[in-house]
Amino acid sequence: MNAPARTLPHGRGPQVAAGSIAILTGICAFLIVAIVVILMGIIIWNGGPHVTWEFLTKAPETGMTEGGIFPAIYGTVLLVIVMAIAVVPVGAMTAVYMHEYARGRMVDIIRTAVHNLAGVPSIVFGLFGLGFFIQFVGRGVDRAFFGGQLIWGQPCLLWAAMTLALLTLPVVVVSTEEALRAVPDSYREGSLALGSTKWQTTWKVVIPQALPGILTGGILSVSRGAGEVAPILFTGAAYFLPELPRTLNSQFMELGYHIFVMSTQSVNVDETMPIQYATTLVLLVLTFALNFAAILLRSRTRSKIEQS
Amino acid sequence: MSDSIEMMSEEEQVGSRVNGPARPETLLNIERVRVPDDGRPIDRPVKLASKHLSLWYGPKQALSDVSLEIRNYEITALIGPSGCGKSTFLRAFNRMNDLIPNVRITGQVLLDGEDVYGRRVDVVELRRRVGMVFQKPNPFPKSVFENVAYAPRLSGVKNMGRLTEIVEKALERAALFEEVKDVLHKSALALSGGQQQRLCIARALAAEPEVLLMDEPCSALDPISTLRIEELMRELAKSICIVIVTHNMQQAARVSDRTGFFLLGELIEFGSTDDIFTRPADSRTEDYITGRFG
Amino acid sequence: MPLVDDATTVERAPARPLTAKRFRPFEALAENIIFAASTVSILGVFLIFVFVAREALPLLTSRQIQEEVTLSTLFTTRMWQPVGVEPKYSVIPLVIGTLKVTIVAILFATPLAIGGAIYTAEFAPRKVRELVKPVIEILAGFPSVVLGFIALMVLATFLQKITGVQSRLNAFVGGIAVGLAITPVIFTVVEDALTAIPKAFREASLALGATKAQTALSVVVPAAAPGIAAAIILGIGRGIGETMIVLMATGNAAIISWNPFDSTRTMAATIGQEMAEVVFGDAHYTVLFFIGVMLFAITFALNLTSHAFVRRITRKLGSLK
Numbered sequence: 001m002n003a004p005a006r007t008l009p010h011g012r013g014p015q016v017a018a019g020s021i022a023i024l025t026g027i028c029a030f031l032i033v034a035i036v037v038i039l040m041g042i043i044i045w046n047g048g049p050h051v052t053w054e055f056l057t058k059a060p061e062t063g064m065t066e067g068g069i070f071p072a073i074y075g076t077v078l079l080v081i082v083m084a085i086a087v088v089p090v091g092a093m094t095a096v097y098m099h100e101y102a103r104g105r106m107v108d109i110i111r112t113a114v115h116n117l118a119g120v121p122s123i124v125f126g127l128f129g130l131g132f133f134i135q136f137v138g139r140g141v142d143r144a145f146f147g148g149q150l151i152w153g154q155p156c157l158l159w160a161a162m163t164l165a166l167l168t169l170p171v172v173v174v175s176t177e178e179a180l181r182a183v184p185d186s187y188r189e190g191s192l193a194l195g196s197t198k199w200q201t202t203w204k205v206v207i208p209q210a211l212p213g214i215l216t217g218g219i220l221s222v223s224r225g226a227g228e229v230a231p232i233l234f235t236g237a238a239y240f241l242p243e244l245p246r247t248l249n250s251q252f253m254e255l256g257y258h259i260f261v262m263s264t265q266s267v268n269v270d271e272t273m274p275i276q277y278a279t280t281l282v283l284l285v286l287t288f289a290l291n292f293a294a295i296l297l298r299s300r301t302r303s304k305i306e307q308s
Numbered sequence: 309m310s311d312s313i314e315m316m317s318e319e320e321q322v323g324s325r326v327n328g329p330a331r332p333e334t335l336l337n338i339e340r341v342r343v344p345d346d347g348r349p350i351d352r353p354v355k356l357a358s359k360h361l362s363l364w365y366g367p368k369q370a371l372s373d374v375s376l377e378i379r380n381y382e383i384t385a386l387i388g389p390s391g392c393g394k395s396t397f398l399r400a401f402n403r404m405n406d407l408i409p410n411v412r413i414t415g416q417v418l419l420d421g422e423d424v425y426g427r428r429v430d431v432v433e434l435r436r437r438v439g440m441v442f443q444k445p446n447p448f449p450k451s452v453f454e455n456v457a458y459a460p461r462l463s464g465v466k467n468m469g470r471l472t473e474i475v476e477k478a479l480e481r482a483a484l485f486e487e488v489k490d491v492l493h494k495s496a497l498a499l500s501g502g503q504q505q506r507l508c509i510a511r512a513l514a515a516e517p518e519v520l521l522m523d524e525p526c527s528a529l530d531p532i533s534t535l536r537i538e539e540l541m542r543e544l545a546k547s548i549c550i551v552i553v554t555h556n557m558q559q560a561a562r563v564s565d566r567t568g569f570f571l572l573g574e575l576i577e578f579g580s581t582d583d584i585f586t587r588p589a590d591s592r593t594e595d596y597i598t599g600r601f602g
Numbered sequence: 603m604p605l606v607d608d609a610t611t612v613e614r615a616p617a618r619p620l621t622a623k624r625f626r627p628f629e630a631l632a633e634n635i636i637f638a639a640s641t642v643s644i645l646g647v648f649l650i651f652v653f654v655a656r657e658a659l660p661l662l663t664s665r666q667i668q669e670e671v672t673l674s675t676l677f678t679t680r681m682w683q684p685v686g687v688e689p690k691y692s693v694i695p696l697v698i699g700t701l702k703v704t705i706v707a708i709l710f711a712t713p714l715a716i717g718g719a720i721y722t723a724e725f726a727p728r729k730v731r732e733l734v735k736p737v738i739e740i741l742a743g744f745p746s747v748v749l750g751f752i753a754l755m756v757l758a759t760f761l762q763k764i765t766g767v768q769s770r771l772n773a774f775v776g777g778i779a780v781g782l783a784i785t786p787v788i789f790t791v792v793e794d795a796l797t798a799i800p801k802a803f804r805e806a807s808l809a810l811g812a813t814k815a816q817t818a819l820s821v822v823v824p825a826a827a828p829g830i831a832a833a834i835i836l837g838i839g840r841g842i843g844e845t846m847i848v849l850m851a852t853g854n855a856a857i858i859s860w861n862p863f864d865s866t867r868t869m870a871a872t873i874g875q876e877m878a879e880v881v882f883g884d885a886h887y888t889v890l891f892f893i894g895v896m897l898f899a900i901t902f903a904l905n906l907t908s909h910a911f912v913r914r915i916t917r918k919l920g921s922l923k
Binding site for chain 3: 021022024025026027028029031032033035036039040042043089090093094096097098101102109110112113114115116117119120121122123124125126127128130131132135136166169170173197198199200203223226227228229230233234256257259260263264273276277280283284287288291295
């Protein structure tokens with residue numbers, strides 16, 4: 001009868017060691033949360049007081065040491081709109097093809113491509129935008145239609161948006177595919193059994209169901225695109241422009257690029273610190289609002305699916 | 309198996325036999341009621357037929373050499389333990405098996421003598437003529453009206469008056485109109501399970517099919533809903549051909565005119581429902597319907 | 603006795619023949635369009651490589667450029683000094699810089715992210731889990747330029763005060779910030795891998811009298827090991843390719859030094875910093891594109907490796923079901 005008494009303290013050793021694992025990993029989780037809170041705190045604390053209506057609606061003044069950031073907000077919004085127009089249809093169609101039509105190897109090939117596209121460093125997208133869109137397509141168009149005049153063969157809104165569209169393509173594809181996967185096969189079977197073609201089934205039954213997922217993907221891609229600076233460094237973003245961009249081949253100011261330039265290349269880094277923090281806060285609020293909307297939409301769709 | 313086809317063709321008038329003086333003794337403890345003049349045509353030509361049909365999922369054979377004939381204005385039941393190939397066989401008639409990758413088929417399936425698997429066959433056309441109702445009610449997440457209007461819209465009916473007419477008629481044929489006439493434009497998902505299944509039947513009927521395939525249509529329903537659907541099936545058999553897969557032997561005995569028993573991908577026995585349930589020729593059929601396995 | 607129900611049979615349209623396969627041009631067109639759209643991703647990856655490589659090609663083919671720089675001098679010399687009377691191009695300091703920053707980032711992010719993921723998946727009460735996961739999404743949503751900005755403005759000053767190093771901006775500061783950027787990447791992949799482990803594993807272990815912690819440590823984590831490996835590799839790939847943070851926070855001095863507290867320049871930052879100033883088609887331009895090819899190749903290889911690990915875990919668990 002001694003045996004049970006002995007095993008108890010015996011077993012405690014590894015138990016204590018293992019128990020401390022829970023604490024240790026808990027600290028890690030806590031640290032991550034704490035870091036995020038501190039990051040947000042710093043930005044809100046330093047930037048909050050300077051985000052005024054004037055700051056949001058006025059152009060920079062006196063060598064960018066005063067005034068607002070309206071042109072950068074405008075440029076960012078324009079950029080992501082053009083980007084979304086390109087990426088949402090292409091991404092959604094890719095997912096529809098992959099999930100509804102492609103079979104066997106083709107699915108693997110597209111999925112691997114999307115996966116790899118997501119892993120390409122954003123600066124390489126910038127190089128690609130320069131080498132492909134500006135040098136190859138843009139210059140090509142100029143040579144063919146404008147007698148070599150520089151119209152499209154230079155950094156501009158369109159090429160920056162196209163570069164970002166390619167970069168955010170995986171976001172839309174993954175989100176749409178998830179939504180398509182959630183559409184029950186019984187809907188597809190029901191529709192096909194009624195004598196509808198595959199296309200009619202996809203268009204009238206499957207896609208309407210997947211619409212929130214496509215929208216989620218679109219919002220997430222916009223949020224991602226609004227925060228990316230590296231790809232637009234040399235495909236269209238400008239430090240300062242006296243006028244708002246009016247055409248697709250204009251250059252543009254952009255929030256993230258504005259932060260980068262102001263904090264690293266401005267002569268008065270200290271003097272403009274409040275502007276920098278406030279710009280950061282605006283960018284953060286913009287991307288988070290979009291992310292939040294996407295998360296809400298996604299969780300609502302998911303719970304709807306779980307209910308049915 | 310070829311025997312069973314011959315046997316079947318000898319017995320042209322299934323419905324009339326119950327007029328005979330002695331009620332056949334059933335193996336199942338249920339009452340069989342069959343109204344002899346049930347309003348159905350006496351002339352019941354072969355509508356669907358399979359000839360030496362075999363089917364493989366990849367390397368696995370799901371059907372081996374199945375031959376049988378299904379007659380118009382009749383209800384044909386396919387029974388057997390799960391995994392016996394009865395659903396696979398049913399899906400061969402409207403080529404729903406095409407959706408599964410790596411399916412291989414040999415033999416023939418004939419609809420009015422035309423090979424359904426012929427090279428130039430339009431599958432879409434086939435499925436309009438051969439409708440299907442599934443195990444689980446699967447109304448689209450649209451309104452009741454839009455569900456039923458789905459097929460007519462596909463075939464190009466745009467006129468709202470005409471569409472309403474078709475929808476109401478289909479709902480009436482499915483014995484659902486009275487229950488849903490006030491909620492036509494509400495979501496179909498709000499209906500009860502039995503109503504949803506009848507809606508799916510109405511949806512299929514709106515395409516004006518000649519054949520209705522029913523894949524265990526009552527397995528997800530309560531007994532009362534089940535009875536309503538069985539009544540409905542008998543009513544529908546006045547105008548179309550019905551094939552039902554069921555794991556419920558009582559149901560097969562209650563509603564069908566002919567029954568085929570499947571086991572491990574083979575058609576063991578096919579004949580009039582009375583014969584199958586009262587004097588099965590094959591001992592495996594008898595074992596199954598008396599509940600010794602399955 | 604009505605033999606035929608006329609009302610229902612007459613109305614039906616005459617049977618249409620099956621054997622008239624219809625061609626539906628609109629649908630064929632629509633299906634071809636979505637197929638074409640789906641090739642954009644494939645073409646994209648392919649074109650990225652082709653066009654970045656195309657601009658780097660003169661390094662191998664152009665005499666004029668080879669007088670200034672060749673493939674071998676890129677790796678055998680030790681100075682990166684592209685502007686000046688006699689430009690010097692060596693990727694060695696940039697490679698070392700990239701490695702330094704990535705190592706710091708991985709050392710910072712890996713324990714934090716893996717620990718956090720294990721806690722969230724294995725130990726955390728439901729409420730804590732529902733707090734941590736959105737926070738991770740928020741961190742993932744931080745634009746890297748914002749992390750770079752904070753590293754530049756706050757973290758650098760803070761760390762200089764603690765360590766007292768001379769160079770305020772250095773590989774360590776940048777590495778920590780890059781680490782923050784890749785923490786959500788690693789966290790998500792690890793957490794996915796852990797939650798993919800079937801419940802039966804845990805139950806079997808718990809039924810044998812193991813504690814929750816013992817189960818996590820000796821059953822779940824080892825089973826998820828390929829997923830953890832995949833996460834770290836993916837994190838390394840992200841770290842190597844990260845641009846804005848290092849551009850802003852590492853000081854950008856292209857010197858050969860393994861000291862993490864020296865000012866440092868990485869490959870990606872070099873492209874970001876100098877591409878705007880180069881003359882199209884000259885040696886400097888070509889070399890920057892060549893660095894792009896290197897980055898593409900390295901991250902591509904790391905991605906494929908990571909993907910292979912993830913597939914291994916899904917295959918392994920798939921066979922159990």
